Amino acid sequence: SDDATTEPNNDEALLGYENSFTKLANTINEDNRISTPKKEELFCPVPSLVDDLLSELNISEIQKLKQQLMQMEREKVNLLSNLQDSQKQLEQANGALSEHQEKVNRLTENLNAIRKLQASKERQSALDNEKERDSHEDGDYYEVDINGPEILECKYKVAVSEAGELKEELKTLKAEYQACQSRYDEERSRLENDVRSLGDKLSNLERTTFAEREEKAKLEKELRKLSDVAGESQGSLSVAQDELVTFSEELATLYNHVCMCNNETPNRVMLDFYKEGKGGRSSPEGRGRRSPILLTKGLFPEHGRADLSDGAPSPVSSLPSLCRTTVVSP
Secondary structure, rough: OOHHOOOOOOHHHHHHHHHHHHHHHHHHHHHHHHHHOOOOOOOOOOHHHHHHHOOOHHHHHHHHHHHHHHOOOOOOOOHHHHHHHHHHHHHHHHHHHHHHHHHHHHHHHHHHHHHHHHHHHHHHHHHHHHHHHOOOOOOOOOOOOOOOHHHHHHHHHHHHHHHHHHHHHHHHHHHHHHHHHHHHHHHHHHHHHHHHHHHHHHHHHHHHHHHHHHHHHHHHHHHHHHHHHHHHHHHHHHHHHHHHHHHHHHHHHHHHHHHHHHOOOOEEEOOOOHHOOOOHHHHHHHHOOOOOOEOOOEEEEHHHHHHHHOOOOOOOHHHHHHHHHHHHHO
16 A cells, blocks of 8 residues: 555655754854853863863764665665565456456356257267268268267367366466465565564664663753853962962062061062062053962072962962961061
């Protein structure tokens, strides 16, 4: 039937999956751009980290599932075409068998009619022969009768031979029909099993795809939450670092002021921001180069000084201990 052999069209479903994945990726990129802090120097790796993680979220598995689904659809179409061919062959064999059966029935009817006619003709011919013997005892005269026993016997033999040939042909056609029927049954059962198997695989693929979409949505939510938390933590860390830098600057200024008031020579060396002047604090270059700590003589080795004088900010965790050392030391 047309309903059983109609090819299912899953191109629209696949196109919908691709469009949904594209929209989802665009939405995630937009959310990451909105949730990223404006200070690029504080938290630059967040967008790239989100993009890298999103690019690794089972995209290859989804592509494999889509390829398997398309392969199954192609196999299903091939199986349906084979089933249609088998049905056509079976219908042709049934038509040929019906024609031969009708022909055999007609010949059988003709043969029965010939047999009845032959029986009646034999009786009539027997009577006619007796009459002819009586009337033509001289043997000089002979007339061919088209309804005579010899003609009827020849016709009967021809009909019997044709009937035998038709019976043999009918047996051959029956054997071919049975073989076609068995092949059709086997092919139909195999195709039905394949269709059921393909349906099960398709349902499993749909469930797997749905589960992967849910897992992807969860991972995206977690990534957005982590991005927000990382941005807040980075902002809090920047505020704390600025406060410690300001405090260390004020402490260095106060220490030098106390030493000058007491006419004492300070034994602590201030960093580059104090040597260059307090104006460097307000300039962008000064804010990038300044260091928030005071260096005590003998507190750090020489290579430590070289590392701290290159303009990179010191760790925030070291600032409180250095400030305490500066206050407590004479």
